[in-house]
Amino acid sequence: xxxxxxxxxxxxxxxxxxxxxxxxxxxxxxxxxxxxxxxxxxxxxxxxxxxxxxxxxxxxxxxxxxxxxxxxxxxxxxxxxxxxxxxxxxxxxxxxxxxxxxxxxxxxxxxxxxxxxxxxxxxxxxxxxxxxxxxxxxxxxxxxxxxxxxxxxxxxxxxxxxxxxxxxxxxxxxxxxxxxxxxxxxxxxxxxxxxxxxxxxxxxxxxxxxxxxxxxxxxxxxxxxxxxxxxxxxxxxxxxxxxxxxxxxxxxxxxxxxxxxxxxxxxxxxxxxxxxxxxxxxxxxxxxxxxxxxxxxxxxxxxxxxxxxxxxxxxxxxxxxxxxxxxxxxxxxxxxxxxxxxxxxxxxxxxxxxxxxxxxxxxxxxxxxxxxxxxxxxxxxxxxxxxxxxxxxxxxxxxxxxxxxxxxxxxxxxxxxxxxxxxxxxxxxxxxxxxxxxxxxxxxxxxxxxxxxxxxxxxxxxxxxx
Amino acid sequence: xxxxxxxxxxxxxxxxxxxxxxxxxxxxxxxxxxxxxxxxxxxxxxxxxxxxxxxxxxxxxxxxxxxxxxxxxxxxxxxxxxxxxxxxxxxxxxxxxxxxxxxxxxxxxxxxxxxxxxxxxxxxxxxxxxxxxxxxxxxxxxxxxxxxxxxxxxxxxxxxxxxxxxxxxxxxxxxxx
Numbered sequence: 001x002x003x004x005x006x007x008x009x010x011x012x013x014x015x016x017x018x019x020x021x022x023x024x025x026x027x028x029x030x031x032x033x034x035x036x037x038x039x040x041x042x043x044x045x046x047x048x049x050x051x052x053x054x055x056x057x058x059x060x061x062x063x064x065x066x067x068x069x070x071x072x073x074x075x076x077x078x079x080x081x082x083x084x085x086x087x088x089x090x091x092x093x094x095x096x097x098x099x100x101x102x103x104x105x106x107x108x109x110x111x112x113x114x115x116x117x118x119x120x121x122x123x124x125x126x127x128x129x130x131x132x133x134x135x136x137x138x139x140x141x142x143x144x145x146x147x148x149x150x151x152x153x154x155x156x157x158x159x160x161x162x163x164x165x166x167x168x169x170x171x172x173x174x175x176x177x178x179x180x181x182x183x184x185x186x187x188x189x190x191x192x193x194x195x196x197x198x199x200x201x202x203x204x205x206x207x208x209x210x211x212x213x214x215x216x217x218x219x220x221x222x223x224x225x226x227x228x229x230x231x232x233x234x235x236x237x238x239x240x241x242x243x244x245x246x247x248x249x250x251x252x253x254x255x256x257x258x259x260x261x262x263x264x265x266x267x268x269x270x271x272x273x274x275x276x277x278x279x280x281x282x283x284x285x286x287x288x289x290x291x292x293x294x295x296x297x298x299x300x301x302x303x304x305x306x307x308x309x310x311x312x313x314x315x316x317x318x319x320x321x322x323x324x325x326x327x328x329x330x331x332x333x334x335x336x337x338x339x340x341x342x343x344x345x346x347x348x349x350x351x352x353x354x355x356x357x358x359x360x361x362x363x364x365x366x367x368x369x370x371x372x373x374x375x376x377x378x379x380x381x382x383x384x385x386x387x388x389x390x391x392x393x394x395x396x397x398x399x400x401x402x403x404x405x406x407x408x409x410x411x412x413x414x415x416x417x418x419x420x421x422x423x424x425x426x427x428x429x430x431x432x433x434x435x436x437x438x439x440x441x442x443x444x445x446x447x448x449x450x451x452x453x454x455x456x457x458x459x460x461x462x463x464x465x466x
Numbered sequence: 467x468x469x470x471x472x473x474x475x476x477x478x479x480x481x482x483x484x485x486x487x488x489x490x491x492x493x494x495x496x497x498x499x500x501x502x503x504x505x506x507x508x509x510x511x512x513x514x515x516x517x518x519x520x521x522x523x524x525x526x527x528x529x530x531x532x533x534x535x536x537x538x539x540x541x542x543x544x545x546x547x548x549x550x551x552x553x554x555x556x557x558x559x560x561x562x563x564x565x566x567x568x569x570x571x572x573x574x575x576x577x578x579x580x581x582x583x584x585x586x587x588x589x590x591x592x593x594x595x596x597x598x599x600x601x602x603x604x605x606x607x608x609x610x611x612x613x614x615x616x617x618x619x620x621x622x623x624x625x626x627x628x629x630x631x632x633x634x635x636x637x638x639x640x641x642x643x
Contacts, residue, residue, distance in 0.1 A: 045521030059593035067582035138560030
């Protein structure tokens with residue numbers, strides 16, 4: 001429990017300082033005092049027994065009620081508001097691979113004393129693909145008894161890839177006899193990026209797809225805009241192709257001037273539309289257990305297109321709408337990965353993509369949506385895009401394995417499957433190329449199927465039969 | 467399980483000691499044990515009614531003058547049932563216990579039971595020492611002496627504000643890191 005190990009950037013939590021001016025806002029750092037339900041029961045039973053003793057003259061009732069009142073009074077009298085015991089929180093390493101373990105370190109100071117005899121409980125709110133090792137199913141949690149400084153350590157195995165955030169800590173300090181307690185909700189915020197393992201990603205595209213959705217450059221080089229490489233000036237080269245800066249840097253005794261060689265301008269624009277609409281559960285929580293696999297599929301599709309020299313952009317839609325503009329090359333790949341890692345689900349959704357900047361969805365771009373089709377507004381937005389004449393494809397992420405296994409829900413499961421098939425069929429009817437992908441299976445076939453999106457447009461769609 | 471056993475023992479002792487009201491105590495006791503079971507398994511929602519009902523049962527058993535000697539035993543059983551139930555409910559939470567926390571909790575439990583039993587015994591001893599015409603007056607003074615500080619403490623710490631740190635420091639903004 002107590003050991004010395006420290007690395008990474010800690011989040012220091014300062015102790016409350018004297019005030020400069022009264023404030024009215026309630027910050028999450030402020031502890032909230034509450035009493036145990038036992039305190040109310042002890043007070044009620046003890047007072048009732050004493051009053052009954054007074055009325056009836058039975059000393060036994062007073063002997064029964066007096067200890068209850070004494071315990072309640074002692075617990076309240078000795079209780080003092082403690083200082084925030086959390087001093088620092090760390091989540092290391094800053095970047096990890098899927099399946100690696102993350103290490104949590106918390107520094108606490110829990111002084112002992114008559115008024116500090118209660119224990120301190122601390123629970124961390126972790127967001128992202130991470131699990132607790134001991135398997136109790138809840139958040140990482142510890143309990144600490146009074147007696148100086150403590151360093152709490154925890155190892156959390158990652159279960160997927162994405163962004164793991166130590167969102168906050170709920171700290172509860174108990175008073176004497178555990179009859180009153182103070183609770184802090186402390187926001188922390190250290191974030192770790194969990195990257196996918198290369199082997200897992202390449203397995204998705206094994207065998208590699210024959211084609212992707214854009215218009216692709218050949219492996220040969222020629223005139224165009226996309227830079228390919230530098231080579232020495234040769235007879236017949238245009239002067240405008242000379243790269244003067246590179247030539248000057250190289251200098252003598254080099255082969256002289258260098259010229260830019262470009263790819264022929266045959267690359268395409270692809271915009272990935274990642275569905276981040278969350279399912280709202282009965283308890284009001286927003287969950288999207290399928291989002292990591294959807295992001296994984298989006299990354300694989302992006303890799304296929306980037307490998308074909310397409311410019312790839314990304315728009316997350318359904319939950320919080322965010323985007324990155326189209327780009328190509330390694331920088332675009334890293335930007336895409338970063339955006340995918342940051343994708344988070346939400347149930348408050350925009351219902352249209354019409355307000356997005358035009359440059360994000362250019363008219364000649366192929367739009368590839370990665371969606372489980374859970375949220376109706378995503379399907380409606382795709383139909384709307386298709387009606388406007390855009391080239392749209394949809395990679396439907398199969399989530400049937402995430403449905404509950406309860407046999408009592410067989411009918412509901414069948415109905416849901418039929419509904420998803422109806423939504424997929426609706427997309428196909430308006431000319432949207434659809435492919436279904438199940439987790440654990442190669443994506444190459446689905447990506448090749450999506451290549452049909454580059455085919456000439458069908459006749460304009462005038463009606464959608466629902 | 468231990469907390470439920472202590473609760474059953476409390477109900478049984480109360481029922482045996484009250485021949486006139488055995489049936490009523492058993493009925494109410496069954497309800498109290500059911501509430502205690504909910505307390506242990508479902509959380510603190512049923513804790514206040516369970517603790518209150520167990521206390522009423524114990525107090526009811528102390529009405530007959532012949533049961534005066536049971537006061538200490540019932541007070542200890544009642545405190546034991548409540549404290550053990552609270553601990554059992556806590557064991558079902560996400561907070562894992564450690565060796566030091568278990569020792570701390572056992573020490574707390576022992577202190578509560580010993581202190582409660584000692585106070586009950588002292589009150590009984592005081593009543594026996596002052597038995598006679600002055601006994602009731604002494605009891606009244608004792609009740610007042612115990613009630614007034616409790617009321618003052620409760621009024622000062624529980625009802626004037628739920629956030630003593632905030633009141634003392636003047637606001638939360640200064641506690642930001």
